[in-house]
Amino acid sequence: MTEFTKYLSLKLDKSEENLYVISDETGKRELYSYNLKGKSYVKVSDEQENVKNYWFADNGLLIGTDLNGNEREQLTFFKGEEKVQLTADDDYYHHYGVHMNGGFIYLRHHKNGKTFELIEHSEGHDTVLNSFETSSSIIGKFDDSHLLMSQAVNNIDKKVYLYNLETAELKNTELPAGRFGNYQSLNHSEALFTSDYLEGNLNLYKLNKETFEFKKLTYFKWDIQKVIVLEDKNTVIFEVNKKGFSKLFKYDVENDLLETLQFMSEGVVHSLVNSNNKLYALYSDMATPHAVYQFDLTDGSTEKLFGNDEAAIEIQTMHSTYPSFDGLDVPYYLYCQDTDNTPTAIHVHGGPESQARPEFNELYYKLYKEGYQIAVPNIRGSTGYSKFYIGLDNQEKRIDAAKDVVELREHLIKNHQSDKDNMFIMGRSYGGFMTLLLITQFPKLWKGAVDIVGISHFTTLLTNTPAWRREQRSHEYGFIGRHDEFMQCIAPLNNTQRIRCPLRIFHSHNDVRVPYSESVQMYERMKEQNKDVELTAYENEGHQYLYTENQDDMNSRLIAFFNEQISR
Structure with a gap:
């Protein structure tokens, strides 16, 4: 059973007296508030x-909910x-933007289409x-008559x-194409933002x-991610x-002065807000479950406000890099055991334009308690x-990413007592997908494998995904009609006969990012070949698993599967 609560999206209300946070402590994600003066913590949402x-x-408060993980958020004010029910059409995705000039402005697009409509909801009517x-x-809002918008290039x-x-004109700002975020207005003539315009970091x-x-x-030679402008602008x-x-x-923008804050730095700040001289941070690290902390900018003190208790066991962790097949330094985090010949699980994150970070993960915690690295x-x-690093796996470079995992396996065996x-x-x-690729391209290396909402064939994924998503993902995975031969060659679905280890697949019926059919076809092909x-x-889930009951079920099945393979 779940031992820890997951907290997300910490925000401060307009009165600056209440912290709000999404929590899954009831078994699904609901909204709670924490009063900074009275220290009271109450559930404020009552959504199905x-x-x-x-x-x-x-x-007021605007809440976005979805039906069984289908990601087509419905907006209620x-x-x-x-x-006020702003949206109630489950055929559309809704992306809230801003409230200005008395109306709510958001974007929507049909679940199967690629046309994005800009909508204003005002006085009960949609325009x-x-x-x-x-x-x-x-x-966000640029001024009283303009929105700042972005459109995907890739x-x-x-x-x-x-x-x-007023004129419905979309004007190019002539800013370069690149990553762009954290837009914050300073005054009528200046603003701040983060980007990678002049080099590869944000x-x-x-x-x-x-x-x-x-x-x-x-x-910085690293990415700036969260940005807060204080009251002095x-x-x-x-x-x-x-x-x-x-x-x-x-x-200090005006004087170009930079100061390091002595807040906890062994993990991840998931959310960050401020009021006067205090910061409020949702934080966790590899050994510390999620909690909300107050950091005083005046005296540098830190106080825990609410959240999970400490983990019941001591967890040893480390982080380092290893050289891959071509000399590239690849970073990794490790939950370390002291034993020799330790059973070890390698977990590859999704995206791939994402990043594993040193945050608390209950599945890792449970595996660690069972004796796994x-x-x-x-x-x-x-x-x-x-x-530069982001682009190293694009399209026909895919196998290079798989080789990174193979080299990590060897590194763990040679340097961290992992049992080969x-x-x-x-x-x-x-x-x-990377899991399936590794057990088909490097089949002798694995005792067992677990694929969670994974891709079994890029061509079928791109064919079955909505049009608005297809073009973006093609820049990463390959374009149908241009990269067909390569996608057919590496497709795990086409190479199931090579699999030697048992495979457990988890998926969900409402996944809109990776269709359920990706796992069904992999399962059926392997059953035809009498594979384990x-x-x-x-x-009732989508691409993410939001219900605690389902997370518990998957984690229990996964751990039992690993233990069963070792005992053979």
Whole structure:
């Protein structure tokens, strides 16, 4: 059973008296508030479905929920006793943007389409302001008559535009294509944002809002991720993701002064907000479960406000790098055991444009208690290590990423007492694909494998995924009609006859990112060949597993599977 609560999306309300957070302590994700004065902690949402996101707007609360994990969030607005259902069409994805000029502005697109419609909800009516044939996002309010928007160029980069609400014109700002985030207005003429415009890492830039000229302010060799502008509109607090670890800094924009904050830095700051001279952080690390902390900017003191208790056992961890087949340094985290010939599981993260970070993970904790080492690499293609690193696995470079995992296996055997006869591979989403790729391309290396919502064939994935997602994913995986031969060659579905180890597959019926059919076809092909395979599917989940009951079921089955293989 679950031992720890997962907390997400910490925010401070407009009164700055209450912290809000999404928690799964009731078995699904619901919204809670914590009063900073009275220290009271109460549930504030009463939705039938999981709460995926929320915003404070128009002196009320806007909540986004989805049905059984289908990611097509429906938006509901609460203000006092008033409840307004902004959206109620399960055929559409809804992406909230801003509240301005008395209306809620959001984007929507049909579950099977690629047209993004810009919608304004005002006085109970919806108005379609415009439509775009490119994947679009609302960055925020630029001024009283303009939105700042972005449109995807590929799976990584975006172009930034100004949308005129009066003329319906979408104007190119002429900012370069690149990663763009954390837009924060300083005044009517200046703003801050993060981007990788001048090199491969996300740094802080100042923007001239009239000319759209920009100036680079910081020069980290790592990514700046979370940015807060304090009340003086000059002091900035931001998080630097250094080797996956969160480091907090205070920056004086006018005087170009940088100061390191002495907040906990052995893990991950998942959310960060401020009020006056205090920061509030949702934090965890590999050995410390999620909790919310208060950090005093005046005296540097830290106080835990609420969250999980400490883990019941001592957990030994480390992080390092290893040289891959071509000399590339690949980073990894390791949950270490003191024993010789230790059974070891390698877990490959999803994305692949994502990053494993040194945060608390209950599955790893449970495996660790069973005596396993768990190695979590950031193989090539991961974010957090420069834009150059992100592109090293694209399309026909895919096998190079698999070789990174093979080299990690050898590294663990030679340097961390891993048992060469009891090496397991597992992964979720793209990590599930990598798991299947490894047991088909390097079949002799694995005692067992677990594929969670994984891809079994890029061609079938791209064929069955919605049009708006297909183009973005093709930049990463390959384009149908251009990379067909390679995608057919490496497809795990086409190479099942090579699999030697038992495979356990977990999927869900409402997955909109990797269709359930990806796992069904893999399972059926292996059964036809009398391979050792089982498929477990959850009726009320999507690509993420949000219900605690299902997470517990999968974790229990996974651990039992590993233990069964070792005892043979």
